[in-house]
Amino acid sequence: MHDAHHAEPTGFLSRVVFSRDHKVIAKQFLLLGLLFLGLGGVLALLIRWQLAFPGKPVPIVGQYLFSATAGAISPEGYTMLFTMHGTIMIFFAITPMLIGAFGNLCIPLMIGARDMAFPFLNMLSFWVAAASGVVLAGSFFVEGGAAMAGWTAYPPLSGATATPGLGQTLWAVSLFLGGVSTLMGAINYVTTILMLRAPGMGFFRMPLSVWGLGLAAVLNILFVPVIAAALLMLILDRVANTGFFVSGAQPGSAGDPLLFQHLFWIFGHPEVYILILPAWGIVSDLLAVFSRKPAFGFKATAIAMSSIVVLSTVVYGHHMYTVGLSPGLGKAFMSLTMLISIPSSVLFLNWLGTIWRGSIRLEPAMLFALGVVFVFGMGGLTGLFLGAITTDIYLHDTAFVVGHFHYTMAASVLFGSLAAIYFWFPKMFGRMLCPELARLHFWFTFLPLNLVFFPMLIEGYGGMPRRLYEPTSYKYLVQFQPVNQLITFAAMVLGLAQLIFVWNVARSLWAGERAPANPWEATTLEWLTPSPPPHENFDVIPDVHRGPHEHSRPDVPDRDWIGQWESQAPETPLTPPAPPSDSEAVAV
Amino acid sequence: MQAEATIDSLPVPHAHSEPSAGKVGMWIFLVTDALSFGGLLIGYASLRSWSPTWPVPSSVLDIPLTALNTFVLICSSVSMVLAVSAAETGDRKSVIRWLGATVAGGLCFLSIQAYEYHHLISGGLSLSSSLFGATFFTLTGFHGAHVASGVLYLSTLLCGVLAGKFVGHGDSHIEIAGLFWHFVDLIWILIFTFVYLV
Numbered sequence: 001m002h003d004a005h006h007a008e009p010t011g012f013l014s015r016v017v018f019s020r021d022h023k024v025i026a027k028q029f030l031l032l033g034l035l036f037l038g039l040g041g042v043l044a045l046l047i048r049w050q051l052a053f054p055g056k057p058v059p060i061v062g063q064y065l066f067s068a069t070a071g072a073i074s075p076e077g078y079t080m081l082f083t084m085h086g087t088i089m090i091f092f093a094i095t096p097m098l099i100g101a102f103g104n105l106c107i108p109l110m111i112g113a114r115d116m117a118f119p120f121l122n123m124l125s126f127w128v129a130a131a132s133g134v135v136l137a138g139s140f141f142v143e144g145g146a147a148m149a150g151w152t153a154y155p156p157l158s159g160a161t162a163t164p165g166l167g168q169t170l171w172a173v174s175l176f177l178g179g180v181s182t183l184m185g186a187i188n189y190v191t192t193i194l195m196l197r198a199p200g201m202g203f204f205r206m207p208l209s210v211w212g213l214g215l216a217a218v219l220n221i222l223f224v225p226v227i228a229a230a231l232l233m234l235i236l237d238r239v240a241n242t243g244f245f246v247s248g249a250q251p252g253s254a255g256d257p258l259l260f261q262h263l264f265w266i267f268g269h270p271e272v273y274i275l276i277l278p279a280w281g282i283v284s285d286l287l288a289v290f291s292r293k294p295a296f297g298f299k300a301t302a303i304a305m306s307s308i309v310v311l312s313t314v315v316y317g318h319h320m321y322t323v324g325l326s327p328g329l330g331k332a333f334m335s336l337t338m339l340i341s342i343p344s345s346v347l348f349l350n351w352l353g354t355i356w357r358g359s360i361r362l363e364p365a366m367l368f369a370l371g372v373v374f375v376f377g378m379g380g381l382t383g384l385f386l387g388a389i390t391t392d393i394y395l396h397d398t399a400f401v402v403g404h405f406h407y408t409m410a411a412s413v414l415f416g417s418l419a420a421i422y423f424w425f426p427k428m429f430g431r432m433l434c435p436e437l438a439r440l441h442f443w444f445t446f447l448p449l450n451l452v453f454f455p456m457l458i459e460g461y462g463g464m465p466r467r468l469y470e471p472t473s474y475k476y477l478v479q480f481q482p483v484n485q486l487i488t489f490a491a492m493v494l495g496l497a498q499l500i501f502v503w504n505v506a507r508s509l510w511a512g513e514r515a516p517a518n519p520w521e522a523t524t525l526e527w528l529t530p531s532p533p534p535h536e537n538f539d540v541i542p543d544v545h546r547g548p549h550e551h552s553r554p555d556v557p558d559r560d561w562i563g564q565w566e567s568q569a570p571e572t573p574l575t576p577p578a579p580p581s582d583s584e585a586v587a588v
Numbered sequence: 589m590q591a592e593a594t595i596d597s598l599p600v601p602h603a604h605s606e607p608s609a610g611k612v613g614m615w616i617f618l619v620t621d622a623l624s625f626g627g628l629l630i631g632y633a634s635l636r637s638w639s640p641t642w643p644v645p646s647s648v649l650d651i652p653l654t655a656l657n658t659f660v661l662i663c664s665s666v667s668m669v670l671a672v673s674a675a676e677t678g679d680r681k682s683v684i685r686w687l688g689a690t691v692a693g694g695l696c697f698l699s700i701q702a703y704e705y706h707h708l709i710s711g712g713l714s715l716s717s718s719l720f721g722a723t724f725f726t727l728t729g730f731h732g733a734h735v736a737s738g739v740l741y742l743s744t745l746l747c748g749v750l751a752g753k754f755v756g757h758g759d760s761h762i763e764i765a766g767l768f769w770h771f772v773d774l775i776w777i778l779i780f781t782f783v784y785l786v
C-alpha cells in the first residue's frame with residue numbers, strides 16, 4: 001500500500017458510493033454528519049418552542065408533526081424530542097463530522113500516507129454508520145415513536161415496562177451499530193498512525209490534529225466496547241426479558257439499574273474527550289497557522305492531551321454523585337476530576353501562548369478556532385462547579401448542566417468542526433469558500449450561541465430542572481419565562497444563520513474559485529499535494545524534515561513558513577509559490 | 589527557533605517493517621474485543637455479588653462435560669500453532685491438515701455447547717428464568733458467537749490455502765488468524781473459571 005500505486009477505480013459505484021478512498025469516505029461522513037446536524041437542530045428548535053411557549057401549537061410545522069394534539073407538543077413527544085436531539089447530535093452529527101470526516105481526511109494526508117491501513121474496513125465503517133443512521137431515523141416512524149428515555153437511557157426508564165415501544169429498542173440497536181462502525185474506524189486510525197507515517201514523521205513531528213484524532217481513537221478502542229456490552233444487555237432486557245438492569249422483573253432477580261449507569265459513564269465520560277480531543281488538536285494547529293507562529297509548547301500540548309486521555313478513564317463517577325455512591329468514592333472521583341484541570345489549563349495557556357504576539361490572520365477558520373478558545377474556556381470553568389460534589393448536588397439535573405455541556409460539546413466541538421470545514425474545504429473539494437459569507441456565518445453563530453447557552457447557566461443556578469416539559473408549572477420558574485423566550489429567539493437566529501453556511505457551500509461547489517494547493521500558506525503535508533489531492537494522495541511519498549508548525553523562522557527568507565516536506569530553507573521556493581491568493585487580500 | 593535541533597526525530601518505521609499493519613490491526617481489535625468481554629464480565633461480577641440468591645454453578649452446570657469441551661478448545665489452539673508454523677515454512681500439506689483440525693475442534697466445541705444448551709433449556713434454565721440464566725447465556729453465547737466467527741474465518745483461509753494462497757514466508761494471514769483463535773481460547777478459560785468453577 002505504501003509504495004506501490006494502485007489503479008484508480010473508474011466505475012461510479014466504486015468511485016463514489018463504495019469507495020475505499022479515504023478522501024471520498026471523508027466526504028460521505030461529512031454529508032452524513034451535516035444531514036443529522038440539521039435534523040438534530042430542528043429537534044432542538046422544537047424543544048425550545050415548548051420551553052418558551054408551553055403547550056402552544058408549533059407554527060408552520062406543528063400541524064404536520066403533531067396532528068394528534070392540534071400542533072402542540074405532548075409530554076411524550078417532548079421526551080422523544082430531547083432524547084433524539086441528544087443522541088443524534090452526539091453520535092450522528094458530531095462523531096461523523098469530526099472523527100469520521102476529518103479523521104479520514106486528515107490522518108493519511110497529514111502523516112504522508114497513500115490511504116488508511118485498511119481501506120476496505122474503512123468503507124465498511126461508513127456503511128455501517130449509514131445503516132445505524134437509517135435505523136435511528138426509521139425509529140421515528142414505528143408505532144409509539146422513537147426513543148424516550150433520554151440520551152443516557154437509564155433503566156428502568158429504558159426498560160420494557162416504562163418504554164414498551166419498538167423505538168427504544170431500535171435506539172439501542174442503532175447505537176450498537178454506530179459503536180461497531182466507530183471501532184472499525186478507530187482500529188484503522190491507530191494502525192495507520194502507527195504503521196504508515198512517511199519517512200521522518202516521528203510522533204513529535206505529527207500535527208496536533210493527528211494527535212487529537214489518534215488519542216480519540218485510542219479512547220474509542222478502550223471504551224466503546226464497554227458501552228456495546230451495556231447496550232447488548234439493554235437490548236436483551238428489552239427483547240428477552242433478562243432483567244440485568246430492571247429489578248424485580250421476575251422472582252429472585254436482583255437486576256441493578258445502577259449497573260447500567262456505571263457502564264454507561266465508564267464510556268460516557270471518555271466519550272466527551274473522544275469528541276473534544278480532535279477539536280483540541282485541530283484548534284491547536286489552526287491557531288499556529290493563522291498566528292504565523294509555531295504552536296506554543298507543542299510537546300506540552302501533546303503530552304497534556306495524552307495525560308487527559310489517561311485521567312479521563314478514572315473520573316466517570318462525577319456523573320453519579322447523586323445516586324448514593326459511598327462518600328469516600330465520591331471524594332476520590334472528585335479529586336481525580338479536579339486533576340484534569342491541570343492538563344486542561346496547560347492546553348488552554350498554550351493556545352493563548354500561540355496567539356500571543358502572532359501576526360494574526362482572521363480567516364474564517366481562525367475565527368472559529370478563536371471561538372473554540374472562548375467557548376471551551378466557558379465550558380471548562382462551568383465544569384468546575386459540576387466536578388465538585390458540594391456544588392454539583394445543588395446544580396445536578398438543572399439547566400446549568402445543560403448549559404455546561406452545550407458549551408463543551410455543542411459549542412466547542414461544533415466550532416471545532418466548522419473551523420475544520422473552513423480550513424480543509426479547499427483541500428477536500430478544490431474550491432474556495434466565500435470568506436465574507438463565512439465571517440457573517442461566524443458572527444451569526446457565535447453571538448446567538450452565547451445567548452442560548454449562557455442564560456441556561458443562570459436558569460440552572462435559579463433551580464430550573466433540565467428535561468422539564470412545562471416550566472410554568474412551578475411558580476418559582478415563571479419569572480424565567482422571558483429568559484426562556486430570549487433563548488428560543490436566539491436559537492432560531494442560530495438555526496437560520498446556518499443557512500448562510502449551506503448557501504456558501506452550495507455556491508462554492510457550483511461556482512467557487514479554484515483552490516490552490518496551499519491557500520493558507522500552511523506547513524503540514526496535506527498542503528503539498530494539489531487540491532483536491534489525486535488518487536493515493538502523493539506522487540512521491542514526501543520525506544519529512546521538520547515539525548508541523550514552522551512559521552516565521554528568521555533563517556527562512558521571503559516567507560513566513562516552511563513546509564514539513566522542505567529539506568532546507570529555500571532561497572527560491574522549492575514548491576510552486578503559494579499564488580497571491582485572496583487569502584492575503586482578505587487577511588485582516 | 590532552531591526547530592531542527594529542538595524537535596528530535598524519533599525512530600521512524602519503514603514501510604514494510606515487522607510487524608505488519610494487519611497484525612497491529614488484529615492486536616488492536618483484540619484489545620477492544622477483550623474490553624467488550626470485560627464489560628459483560630463486570631456486569632456478571634456485580635450482579636452476582638449483589639444478588640441474594642445465586643446457585644452453586646456445579647449444581648446446575650455439567651462441569652465434566654464443559655471441562656472436556658475446554659480441553660477440545662485448547663487442543664484446537666495447539667493445532668493452530670502447528671498450522672501457523674507450517675505456513676511459515678511453506679509446508680502446504682501440513683497447513684491444510686492442522687487448519688482443518690482447528691476448524692474441526694471449533695465445530696466440536698460448538699456442537700458440545702449446543703448439546704449443553706439444549707440440556708439446560710429443557711431443564712428450565714433460560715435467558716429470562718433468572719439472573720444466573722441471563723448472565724450464563726449472554727456470556728457463553730457471546731463467546732460462542734466468537735468461536736463461530738472464528739470457524740468461518742479459518743474455513744475461509746482454508747479454502748484460500750487449498751486454492752494455493754496464504755502459505756509461505758512473509759505471508760501473515762494465518763498467523764493473524766491464529767492470534768484471534770488463541771484469544772477466543774483464552775477468553776473461554778476466563779469464562780470457564782468464573783462462570784463454571786467459582
Ligand SMILES: [Cu+2]
Pocket residue numbers: 268269272315316318319
Ligand atoms: Cu464526565
